[in-house]
Amino acid sequence: MNDTAYADAPDPGAPDLDALIVGAGFAGLYLLHRLRGAGFRARVYEAGGGVGGTWYWNRYPGARCDVESLSYSYQFDEALQQDWEWTERYAVQPDILRYANHVADRFALWPDMQFETRVAAAHWDDDAGLWQVRLEPEGGAPETVTARFCIMATGCLSTANLPDIPGRDSFGGATYHTGRWPHEPVDFTGLRVAVIGTGSSAIQSIPAIAEQAAQLTVFQRTANYSVPAQNRPLDPDEVAAVKADYRGLREEAKTRFGCFVVDLPRPSALADSPERRVAEFERRWQTGGLTFMASYEDLLFDPEANDTAADFVRAKIRETVRDPETARKLMPIDVIGCKRLCVDTGYFETYNRPNVRLIDIVERPIREITESGVAIEGEAIAADAIVFATGFDAMTGTLKRIDIRGRDGLLLRDAWEAGPRTYLGLAVNGFPNLFTITGPGSPSVLTNMMPSIEQHVEWVSDCLEALRGRGATVIEAERAAQDGWVGHVNDLADASLRSTCSSWYVGANIAGKPRVFMPYIGGYPAYAARCAEIAAAGYEGFAIR
Numbered sequence: 001m002n003d004t005a006y007a008d009a010p011d012p013g014a015p016d017l018d019a020l021i022v023g024a025g026f027a028g029l030y031l032l033h034r035l036r037g038a039g040f041r042a043r044v045y046e047a048g049g050g051v052g053g054t055w056y057w058n059r060y061p062g063a064r065c066d067v068e069s070l071s072y073s074y075q076f077d078e079a080l081q082q083d084w085e086w087t088e089r090y091a092v093q094p095d096i097l098r099y100a101n102h103v104a105d106r107f108a109l110w111p112d113m114q115f116e117t118r119v120a121a122a123h124w125d126d127d128a129g130l131w132q133v134r135l136e137p138e139g140g141a142p143e144t145v146t147a148r149f150c151i152m153a154t155g156c157l158s159t160a161n162l163p164d165i166p167g168r169d170s171f172g173g174a175t176y177h178t179g180r181w182p183h184e185p186v187d188f189t190g191l192r193v194a195v196i197g198t199g200s201s202a203i204q205s206i207p208a209i210a211e212q213a214a215q216l217t218v219f220q221r222t223a224n225y226s227v228p229a230q231n232r233p234l235d236p237d238e239v240a241a242v243k244a245d246y247r248g249l250r251e252e253a254k255t256r257f258g259c260f261v262v263d264l265p266r267p268s269a270l271a272d273s274p275e276r277r278v279a280e281f282e283r284r285w286q287t288g289g290l291t292f293m294a295s296y297e298d299l300l301f302d303p304e305a306n307d308t309a310a311d312f313v314r315a316k317i318r319e320t321v322r323d324p325e326t327a328r329k330l331m332p333i334d335v336i337g338c339k340r341l342c343v344d345t346g347y348f349e350t351y352n353r354p355n356v357r358l359i360d361i362v363e364r365p366i367r368e369i370t371e372s373g374v375a376i377e378g379e380a381i382a383a384d385a386i387v388f389a390t391g392f393d394a395m396t397g398t399l400k401r402i403d404i405r406g407r408d409g410l411l412l413r414d415a416w417e418a419g420p421r422t423y424l425g426l427a428v429n430g431f432p433n434l435f436t437i438t439g440p441g442s443p444s445v446l447t448n449m450m451p452s453i454e455q456h457v458e459w460v461s462d463c464l465e466a467l468r469g470r471g472a473t474v475i476e477a478e479r480a481a482q483d484g485w486v487g488h489v490n491d492l493a494d495a496s497l498r499s500t501c502s503s504w505y506v507g508a509n510i511a512g513k514p515r516v517f518m519p520y521i522g523g524y525p526a527y528a529a530r531c532a533e534i535a536a537a538g539y540e541g542f543a544i545r
């Protein structure tokens, strides 16, 4: 096979595509651009009606990224990052969606993307060395497309979790899930609204909903830590300074755990005096955002150190929320940073509004949802609308819902019955020519997703070029390499306090989901270095033919 064989599709037995990409979020868009540029015949299939992935679906009021806009953006094209104008420190969902559309326009991606088309199944044909992918276009007849490679750019938080509360479907008013928000504006003016959940999506949407609703009742199962975003319009001088050396900022980010630049941590919370420590936490609190957890190196390793940060946030809640009983309920008791830290704008302050009420459903469990609202222990709470801010079947949910069958008909959902097993979070033994962008076992959700996506896209694209260069058509992660990687991912997770609580990182939010810490917790720099070494060693740990 020569260098252009994939691109030219010369023989009649060749697959329809070199690479079939599932999903038109930031991973899918860049994959398409990059693979097309490398001469591959690639095409994106997307269930939604447009590009943007997470940012296409999560349109709830107040939706905003918790990584700063100047860092939460592509860096693969210098002209793009120079031209695009972010206006706020943290971009709102409509701006991020506009950016995704701009990228699709700018790189003329539209002709090679098909929307409102769900990928229902992908079956590996070992004899032909290709994937048979079943597409289900909305309102159209299903069809099968063949592809040499199948690349899952399906996102980490894309399958909504709708809790199985008795009577859920009997509710007479409108229901919403934050991750499936309607495209038409939703107006809560004058309505009694119930919000179930107090994760990031709830914490962002509650202040916005409270401004409209006549009455807002929040149903909280677990109190959550949140720090203020301290969002603000971007200062043109600060933008100019970043753009003068954008590459420098990006390169520095790649040396940081989460792949974004924050002030470096001090070594140990316990080594500082209480006064010095509070001053440091206060400085970070005033700076705003995820930098708070970077105050000290030991916050996620030493429970005593962690307590100092947790105490600081609890004191802030006590100071902010006027009703002591509400403040008590809002104060989390578990490890701070174990669940993803939330970043808010006026969340705790919202509970001082007369139209907002908090129900702790551990103290007063939800009995059922009725036609007219939510019935808890001893009380029926009337509602005109219910917002489920109840999160996602994270990291594996979407992949396990697709009928993915590898060699010998092995089902991915069976292979992952006891938890996801991958090599580098990129490939799965038994599933040749399948790649998972930011899959379980990669840093993904513990890092700035944009550079992590770019790193994976470039690794996969380079890999496909290397295969083409060698005249190879099939690549598969070896079992031993995968076992070694899974062991390494678990060992790292066990050393961190992050694996100790019931978070979506360990699948605890989904009934029956095996408890496994899914993302790689060793940080971006170590991970990217390992991926590069493996590629440089001729794709060590992969069988290639």
Ligand code: NA7
Pocket: 157, 163, 164, 178, 196, 197, 198, 199, 200, 201, 202, 219, 220, 221, 222, 340, 361, 389, 390, 391, 392, 502, 504, 509
């Ligand atoms: P999360 O962070 O998973 O939050 C979901 C929330 O919903 C959380 O407070 C859950 O409580 C609550 N929940 C889930 N199921 C139920 C039931 N059955 N009853 C009551 N409450 C429930 O999802 P988000 O969408 O907020 O954020 C996801 C990520 O997006 C976030 O981490 C950022 O990365 C961006 P629990 O804590 O499980 O007790």
